[in-house]
Amino acid sequence: MARSSTRPTSRDVAHAAGVSQAAVSLVLGDKWRGRVSEATAERVRQAARALDYRPNLAARNLRLGRTRTVLLVVPALTTEFFAGVYTGAARVAAQHGFGVVLYPSPEGVGPARPSPATTEGRPVRAAQVPDPFASAQAALDGVLASSMAADALTAIRGDRLPLVMLDSDPTGSPGAATVNLDIADGIRQVADHLLGLGHRRVLHLAADVPSWTFEARARELAARLAAEPGTALHTARAPISIEGARTATEAALTAPGPRPTAIVCDDDKLAAGAYKALRRLGLRVPDDMSVTGLDDLALASALDPELTTVHLDAELFGERGMRALLAVLEGREPEGGDIPVHLVVRGSTAPPRPRPHG
Known part of the structure; x- marks a missing residue:
């Protein structure tokens, strides 16, 4: 027919x-x-x-008073991890008839702020400066945001849109719910692995980013090492870039005092920078220095030797975040509990060399 x-x-x-x-x-x-x-x-x-x-989605949404569109705010689009978060979030959203708008907020910087704007040296009134999110509250049903992009939220969300936070302090989150990876356990696994190999002097190559997740990593590493007698922890901060990490690592390893035997990096990109610094200093991984990362990006297995790192399931993270937001929108209680992570041991870690006598 x-x-x-x-x-x-x-x-x-x-x-x-x-x-x-x-x-x-x-x-x-x-x-x-x-x-x-x-x-x-x-x-x-x-x-x-x-x-x-x-x-006819437009007619249905008009009846329901919803756009069936949510906003995902992440620090960067070029980061493999947040690409995975988006993939997982968009998959769950699509299963429920929602679309996802992705907004990158580098270093937590939100939409353009009007106050510094001028015309021929004269201040411009706020109303004259275009705000790309002026209509966001009318165009969105909710927001899913990484804590590293938290500064962007006020301008985007105001106080009206339901919000779920990723990688955020559950005791002080501005959102209706938080979804976290078990970062503290990941750091404990790293510390226990290095301690088990015999390392006692550790350099923490910390991400120079004001974020709850990086603060949590630093606290957990310090607490775990402090519980083991005879350990020493030094911290060097670096921007999340390979060259920034290389510079910070070289400075830390050429400073006066006993050299560490292991470097714990806040993510795999920092570990790649540490590798470069070690090569420039004539040191070998892991013979002279063990190195660990966190994320388990494709980069981890591209390094030589392959990087011991903590595997974070970015797509599952995005899925859980979106499910939590949909639950909030429907008035349900989101699923609780942190997402488990696990250490992947590869060739970048080994027992420290015995110190020469005399």
């Missing part, structure tokens, strides 16, 4: 599936669970596919 040239309606789907229009609305709106059977839901989906039915 030739298909009609007119656009199929929900009534057509209901007739083809042998159900009511209300059932079609429940199934295609992903609100059918507990209200219609799985067999009925599948029958509706098959009928919709056969008819090539596409619901």
